[in-house]
Amino acid sequence: MPNPQGTNGYKVSPAPDILIRPLVEQFVADGYTNPEIVTKLKDYYDTDRYSFSLALLKKKRMVWGLKSARGQAHSVDSVGPTIERVRERFPHQGSHDMRVTLRQEERVMVPRQVILDYMNLHHPDEVKGRRKRRLKRSYFWTAGVNELWCFDQHDKWRRFQLFFHVGLEPFSGYVLWLKVWWTNHNPRLICGWYCDVVERLGGMPLITQSDPGTENNGIANGHTLLRHMQDPALDKTLQHTFKGSHRNIKPEIFWGQFRRRWAPGFEALLDWGVNEGLYDADDALQRLVFHYVFIPWIQQELNCFIERFNGSKPRRNSHKLLPHGRPVDIFKNPELFESRNFAVKVHPPYLTEVRDKYAPPDHPVFHLVPPAFSLQARTFWDAANYPQVGRENIWDIYLHLLQQFRDQPNNMELRTVMALSVNSNEEDESEFMPVMELPPHRQRRRVVGDAPQNTGGYSSDEADTDFEYEWTDDSD
Structure with a gap:
């Protein structure tokens, strides 16, 4: 008769969610399959005290909303806006890289074929430009x-x-x-x-x-x-x-x-x-x-x-x-x-x-910039309370910070730092x-x-x- 309490007479508890969930979310984003995730999780919990089976992983993914590509069921139309958002940063990305970026950064799981269908429909010229070439092998x-x-x-x-x-x-x-x-x-x-x-x-x-x-x-x-x-x-x-x-x-x-x-x-x-x-x-x-x-x-x-x-x-x-x-x-x-x-x-x-x-x-x-310049720039930055830097606002932040420095023409310490930085950069660049x-x-x-x-x-x-x-x- 099987022992309902486990192999040693004790019931093995499942690994706690607070430990497992962040790992599962990361492994799913990295593209690991369910069996691979179960195997990798064993490196992060005490296998003598806890267990985490494949069946339990599937249940947890449903509860946590970590759906697979089939579960998210994206179509060419539904995934289009997300693809275009990624293309603003990576306009020449191939289907493999696009799939990985969607999965890791957007948490969007989509089959490669759907991405190919979208690109052939909306960007056919780019598809034609990406053909295999034969090169000399070394x-x-x-x-x-x-x-x-x-x-x-x-x-x-x-x-x-x-x-x-x-x-x-x-x-x-x-x-x-x-x-x-x-x-x-x-x-x-x-x-x-x-x-x-x-x-x-x-x-x-x-x-x-x-x-x-x-x-x-x-x-x-x-x-x-x-x-x-x-x-x-x-x-x-x-x-x-x-x-x-x-x-x-x-x-x-x-x-x-x-x-x-x-x-x-x-x-x-x-x-x-x-x-x-x-x-x-x-x-x-x-x-x-x-x-x-x-x-x-x-x-x-x-x-x-x-x-x-x-x-x-x-x-x-x-x-x-x-x-x-x-x-x-x-x-x-x-x-x-x-x-x-x-x-x-x-x-x-x-x-x-x-x-x-x-x-x-x-x-x-x-040093990213001379220490004195960095100190002054940090003062301006904190006072302006800039938002998180991104491609949409980075030039605006740059221009505003640049103007803050230009508004101090009589700052002798800053002028000294500028003069020294020109000479020191030339020396430090290629020592x-x-x-x-x-x-x-x-x-x-x-x-x-x-x-x-x-x-x-x-x-x-x-x-x-x-x-x-x-x-x-x-x-x-």
Whole structure:
């Protein structure tokens, strides 16, 4: 006779709603299936005290109103206004990205086919423009998670005096950071971002990689010193590899995706302000106000993009040997994908020493604007009680704040800050740091068929032919 009280004679209670509901809402927004959600929830509650079955999850989702795409039953007409609202920010988004954005930001669950039908009906010219292209394929080898981190900079917004930098874990495709700042040429700044991620993760990769630009010397030196401190046997070689033109493949692929999937809508917004004469990057005051207002907002939008990017499962690609799944899942649980984590656990005092040497937190490059200017801007901001910054009002806030500064022509302290900022920015933007004089790290050359089972490759055709960029059906 079955025991009604449970396997050990005690009834196991369901996990409390106050703990489970926020997690379920997030997992649903991330696109996990019900069985996947039940499995992931076990990492967040004591399985000896609580349980949470698939049947209970389905009941809870009904009670909490977390309907699936079938339950929401959207049509081409009903989902249209929401799609157009998203298109204001991401005018060139493909059907896959649109579906993810609708799910995560609008909490709208809709089948991809409905999105395709809407776009073919209302934007047929854009559909025709999104056709598959054949590109030359190249390969990128990596043995597992955290064997290697790759970095690269992006200067396409130089006319706005805005610069980007990305750090990637190539095996999983996980984006470690995506930053916007008023420079990306200072090695101390780049090393600081590396140290931030190492501190957050508690570990570092075996090797780092970048193009030969001197802005990457900070990471090369910092990572090498950190590895040497924890493993003296490595002290004869540089623990960083510099790759020449078109050989730092994964970040180059990412920038191609970034330019298509995120940048166009925001670039158009900034171009409008420049064309209307609202912003001149050569004017010191306008540039400081612009940085103070726009950089935090753009960084917030980038964080949302990366959350979607890391949490989205791409379609299977027969040209890829890497495991298929969401980058965040592969990065955090490589053992579930027949791989392993090569991360080296970091001794915090060593990381502090490296940071103090190569990326001191009080260095001016880490200041959004000069401290005196920031203090005055915060005073104006609090007095004006601006609403939350968004694309609809950001230029208005910028213009109002700019006028507040212009109304103080006799403020000698402000004039001094402006004069100093012009000179200091030029010095801090591209500070030179020599790389350690050590023999370069060299890996055994691999060829196709030489890889072990858990080694994977990326092909450059991902940059343009991945399904994430296409409105068309597979048969097109």
